[in-house]
Amino acid sequence: MDNAAAPTAELVERLRGLSPTLIVVEATGGLQTPLVVALAEAKLPVVVVNPRQVRYFAKALGRLAKTDSIDAAVLVHFIEAVRPEQRVLPDSETRQLEVLLLRRRQLVEMIVADAARCG
Numbered sequence: 001m002d003n004a005a006a007p008t009a010e011l012v013e014r015l016r017g018l019s020p021t022l023i024v025v026e027a028t029g030g031l032q033t034p035l036v037v038a039l040a041e042a043k044l045p046v047v048v049v050n051p052r053q054v055r056y057f058a059k060a061l062g063r064l065a066k067t068d069s070i071d072a073a074v075l076v077h078f079i080e081a082v083r084p085e086q087r088v089l090p091d092s093e094t095r096q097l098e099v100l101l102l103r104r105r106q107l108v109e110m111i112v113a114d115a116a117r118c119g
Helices: 005-018 033-041 051-060 068-082 092-118
Strands: 023-026 046-049
Touching (some): 023 068, 046 051, 046 068
16 A cells, blocks of 8 residues: 555545535646545545646636635635536546556657657
8 A cells, every 4th residue: 555545545534524516636747646536436526627727717816825725715716617527537447558558658758859869
């Protein structure tokens, strides 16, 4: 079990007890995936949002300060205004395939870059 599994399970249980109508998670380059998977598997309503969109939204509102409470308020306002749709989580095999395809793409890019560098 990795270091994040126990706190993630604990968070899922706490959230399940609150019966949320929507849980909003900002994308963090894939680091959010284990949490999102755990929430979706627990049948909790979760949506992943692009942090750049939220940041631009905050700037448009004139909210330039960065604190947890301001970020949370901006996220709530963003969700109310944009109403992003929940997406069905791909099954485990599809998620594994996506990880492999991403890694393959990275390796191909490295090979191409290396070939161009070595001429």
